[in-house]
Amino acid sequence: MSFFYLSNRIIFCFSTMTKLIVVTFLLFHTSTSSSPSSLGSAAMLEPLFQYIDDHQNQFIQRLKEWVAVNSDSGDPTKWGEVERMLKMTADMIEKMGGTVELADVGTHQLPSGETMQLPPVILAEFARDPKKATLCIYGHVDVQPAKMEDGWVTDPFILTEIKGNMFGRGATDNKGPVLAWLHAIESYQATQKEIPVNIKLIIEGMEEMGSFGLLELTRKRNDSFFADVNFIVISDNVWATLNPALTYGTRGSSYFSVEVDGPKLDLHSGVYGGSIHEPMTDLITLLGSLVNHKGKILVTGVTDNVTVLTEDERKTYDKINFDLEEMKNVVGVKKFIQDTKEDVLMARWRYPSLSIHGIQGAFSDPGTKTVIPRKVTGKFSIRQVPNMDPTDVERKVKEHLGQVFSTLNSPNRLKVTATVGAKPWMANLGDPQYVAGKRAVKNVFGVEPELIREGSTIPIAQNFQEETGKSVMMLPIGGHDDGEHSQNEKISRNNYIKGTKLFAAYFYELSLLH
Amino acid sequence: MSFFYLSNRIIFCFSTMTKLIVVTFLLFHTSTSSSPSSLGSAAMLEPLFQYIDDHQNQFIQRLKEWVAVNSDSGDPTKWGEVERMLKMTADMIEKMGGTVELADVGTHQLPSGETMQLPPVILAEFARDPKKATLCIYGHVDVQPAKMEDGWVTDPFILTEIKGNMFGRGATDNKGPVLAWLHAIESYQATQKEIPVNIKLIIEGMEEMGSFGLLELTRKRNDSFFADVNFIVISDNVWATLNPALTYGTRGSSYFSVEVDGPKLDLHSGVYGGSIHEPMTDLITLLGSLVNHKGKILVTGVTDNVTVLTEDERKTYDKINFDLEEMKNVVGVKKFIQDTKEDVLMARWRYPSLSIHGIQGAFSDPGTKTVIPRKVTGKFSIRQVPNMDPTDVERKVKEHLGQVFSTLNSPNRLKVTATVGAKPWMANLGDPQYVAGKRAVKNVFGVEPELIREGSTIPIAQNFQEETGKSVMMLPIGGHDDGEHSQNEKISRNNYIKGTKLFAAYFYELSLLH
Structure with a gap:
């Protein structure tokens, strides 16, 4: 534990008022000081960094x-590839001296009614020393779907480096970061340095589907695998700007399928058009009732529980170094819905959103087809924030859609299914992990990390925090323009290699603070 | 010319009032009488019918x-198959002694900007006798798209007979009827009977795309190929009920693509949701503004020119033998938008309709994908009736969508394209073709045909009538449950074979009336 950290601790007794100022000071300034830990870090970490570079x-x-492994968990026919990917990961951990359990997480019922065995979850650990803090690293090795015809410039399953960026599905979400953790461990082993914290690993293959079975597994192993864990760290998101970041909150997500089932077969729009309650007409009305062009969710009551913005919270957004113009260029839009940096960030991080992803069963190919599709399924999801609850959101969405559908006087059959329901997550910024994370970032990248939230969902962050009561931090290494879930997903060589160093440094900084 | 027909003609001089009654009588009752033509028909046609049965x-x-030939004209990569299909057709006609010209109809520009050579149009004829009437038969050998995964029970490109129905893409629309015409000619040739009319054939491969190039070809050949044609007959639709039918009108069609082009790549809905003007949200609003749940088209002014229903016209619908309950079973719906037989038929035949077919570019696969699609294209079409004009409809649709889009304050780019624009068609029911058609139906099927209109579009019917000034009739042989454009399209063995007899009989009856 560093002198600076101790000396600051002494000031704590002054007054509550002073305490608040000091905590803020700690959060934003500890790692900029030339504390003994930082000075020690450089000498301690240099051989590791050299190994990583080499x-x-x-x-x-x-x-x-x-x-190269198409471990798309969204497609049950690819679950064999997900299992193969998990096996490759387990083999690597075992070769490095870790012990691996492939934990059974049961079965899952598909929308078709078929029941399938879920891929297992890797629970691994390296040699334990009871004197050290125990860090549990979470990652996933499944990916989103990817097809050349979606607009990839390179084959999504052949990692291809172009001008310092390495393109491929899973490069940044989340295979690159999982490997970076393992390589950080390797850097200690290869340079004969003792790893300063005990390491445990949880690697799953169902994250993109909502981590089926993992919550239950967490509950079951709360008194065994998790009992001696002090910290849980997740690197499954990206920086918000050009600067490195620590993430202290994520939005939750519920994914909805709205099926409208009508005639028993597709019909010719010439022969039947005008006389049929067309499922597509019903569905378009249903989807059109969800969100307006300003991004406002129109489902009654769904946003009632959103935490009210305080002036203090609003001010935290002023400090974030986010270039609105640069972001417009990255995504290729002339404007966002909001006009200011603060409002755009809040729309992405602390307010809910609703996106309509597509329609299954309708005509979706190029060309012209004059069909009345018999059954169509709209897909949309809602990103949730504190204090929205997925169960409550699901109930209100179903009520809303049922109510809209009832106005259509339609003989078609409506079925609304919520396939993922993940709570939003907020961490305690005063936790030692954040101090260690800030120091490690400063050490490797030479700048202060930004303290950010994340619009996307890592359901397990909230689940880990809620179920185990342990400290959870997210420590991203992906760049803000990595395009996770998009065409041409990538991670830069720089972020991948410096990210590996960051993880190695983080082990060390965390050990100093425990 | 038959005695009965002559004797009726004599009555024409009585008065205008009487004349009207007699015309009606002629239309509805000529073929029920045992006129010499009918008596003659039996003896004349029996050997032909025997040959067809054998x-x-x-x-x-x-x-x-x-x-077996996937001649899907909606997919330009399949145009080679369309050409192969046309070549097979031309070869068969030539083997039967016809002369064939493969007429060049120029090029077509795809939405991508690429220009492609159109498949040719077959212009064929059999030996000409100037004393006989000349009948020009139109048909097409291209098909709608079909894939097993759309829900076909059998391979759509392997004709499969199950309980008297022959399933396969194009079985009824329109390969079956085209072959039935050729087999009707064959039945005369094989039984050494002189074909009583001169036969010309126009067979194309672009009907499902809107008959690209055919209108221009019709204009060019008006003074040559069409000069000696007396009648044009089309068998490219199906009966409306269990009864055979003659069709005297079709709806027109315009097909629209509404493209909303936004960010330069697909985005993660977690990372960006709430801050982006999502193309899908814009598109859903645009599509939702087109038609309501009662089938009413909401595009301002589009239905202004629809012919006003008269009481006389309304009464013609009373006579049609259409079983609403049976039709509900065929399509598998509990109710139609309209409650009565008359209103359902008018909605399908004499009022316009708007159907939304699907969205290209959005997530359309099974499973869950949390994407904000960068560019989405909605597809819809409007079926038009007299006196709507496709050019006027296109202008009003574009104005309407532009107006709705302007209210969204969206930075996305809207592009509306009309890819097909075909006028509606109405024939003159007093034409000799309809009398011959009625007699032929009575002869083969033993019942009176119903005089019907058709909700779907055969653009060329109106084009032929308008450009050549010749009489046009539609003489369907497909059953009302054939499912053209749907999964499991079929024609029954009974309709296919009796349809061949109908065409053979029709040649004969038409020759008597000319």
């Missing part, structure tokens, strides 16, 4: 092998 | 060979 092409080759 | 399996084998 082995970067080997690390990239491993990522290439991982990206 | 060769039905061979006729079905030919249809099987034709159905």
Whole structure:
């Protein structure tokens, strides 16, 4: 534990008022000081960093092998590939001296009614020393769907480096970061340094589907696997700007399927058009009732529980170094719904949103087809924030859609299914993990990390925090323009290799603070 | 010319009032009488019918060979198959002694900007006798798209007979009827009977796309190919009920693509949701502004020119033998938008309709994908009736969508394209073709045909009538449950074989009336 940290601690007794100022000071300034820990870090970490630099092409080759596996968990026919990917991960951990359990997380019922065995979850650990703090690292090795015809410039399953960026599905979400953790451990082992914290790993293959079975597993292993864990760290998101970041909150998500089932077969729109209650007409009305062009969710009551913005919270957004014009260029839009940096960030991080993703069963190919589709299923999701509750959201969405549908006087059959329901997550910023994370970032990147929230969902963050009561932090290494879930997903060589160093440094900084 | 027909003609001089009654009588009752033509027909046609019965399996084998060709004109990559199908058709006509010209109809520009050579149009004729009437038969050998995964029970390109129905793409629309015409000619040739009319054929491969190039070809050949044509007959629709029918009107059609182009790549709905003007949200609003749940088109002014229903016209619908309950079973719906037989038929035949077919570019697969699609294209079409004009409809739709889009304050780019614009068609019911058609139906099926209109579009019917000034009739042989454009399209063995007899009989009856 550093002198600076101790000396600051002494000031704590002054007054509550002073305490508040000091905590803020701690959060924003500890790692900028030249504390003994930072000075010690440099000497301690230099050989590790050298090893990582020297082995970067080997690390990239491993990522290439991982990206080559189409472990798309959204498609049950690919679950075999998900299992193969988990096996490759387990083999690597075992070769590094870790012990691995492939934990059974049961079965899952598909929308078709079929029941399938879920891929297992990796529970792994390296040699334990009761004197050290125990860090549990979470990651996932499944990916989103990817097809060349979606607009990929390179084959999504062949990692391809172009001008310092390495393109491939899973490069940043989340195969690259999982490998970076393993390579950080390797850097200690290869340089004969003792890893300063006990390491546990949880690696799953169902994250993109909503981490089926993992919550239950967490509950079951709360008194065993998790009993001696002090910290849980997740690197499954990206920076918000050009600067490195620590993430202290994520939005939750519920994914809805709205099926409108009508005639028993597709019909010719010439022969039947005008006489049929067309499922597409019903569905378009249903989807059109969800959100307006300003992004406002129109489902009655769904946003009632959103935490009210305080002036103090609003001010935290002023400090974030976010270039609105740069972001417009990255995504290729002339404007966002909101006009200011603060409002855009709040729309992405602390307010809910509703996106309509597509329609299954309708005509979706190029060309012209004059069909009345017999059954169509709209897909949309709601990103949730504190204090929205997925169960409450699901109930209100179903009520709303049922009510809108009842006005259509339609003989078609409506079925609304919520397939994922993940709560939003907010961490305690005063936790030692955040101090260690800030120091590690400063050490590797030479700048202060930004303290950010994340619009996307890592359901397990909230689940881990709620179920285990342990400290949870998110420590991203992906760039803000990595395009996770998009065409041409990538991670830069720089972020991948410096990210590996960050993780190695983080082990060390965390050990000093425990 | 028959005695009965002459004797009725004599009555014409009585008075205008009487004349009207007699015309009606002629239209509804001529073929029920045992006129000399009908008596003559039986003896004349019996050997032809016998030949057709004896060769039905061979006729079905030919249809099987034709159905095996995936001549989907909606997909330009399949135009090679369309050309192969046209070549097979031309070869068959030539083997039967016809002369064939493969007429060049120029090029077509795809939405991508690429220009492609259109498949040719077959202009064929059999030996001409200036004393005979000349009948020009129109048909097409291209098909709608079909994939097993759309819900076909059998392979759409392997004609499969199940309980008297022959399933396959194009079986009824329109390969079956085209073959039936050729087999009707064959029945005269094989039984050494002189074909009583001169036969010309126009067979195209672009009907499902809107008959690209055919209108221009009709204009060019008005003074040559069409000069000696007396009648044009089209068999490219189906009966409306269990009864055979003659069709005297079709709806027109315009097909619209509404493209909303937004960010330069697909975005993660978690990361960006709430801050982006999502193209899908814009598109859903645009599509939702087109038609309401009662089938009413909401585009301002589009229905202004629809012919006003008169009491006389309304009464014609009373006579049609249409079983609403049976039709509900066929399509598998509990109710139609309208409650009565008359209103349902008018909604399908004499009022316009708007159907939304689907969205290209959005997530359309099974499973869950949390994407904000970067560019989405909605597809819809409007079926038009007299006196709507496609050019006027296109202008009003574009104005309407532009106006709705302007209210969204969206930075996305809207592009509305009308890819097909076909006028509605109405024939003159007093034409001799309808009398001959009625007699032929009575002769083969033993019942009176119903005089119906058709909700779907055969653009060329109106084009032929308008450009050549010749009489046009539609003489369907497909059953009302054939499911053209749907999964499991079929034609029954009974309709296919009796339809061939109908065409043979029709040649004969038409020759008597000319």
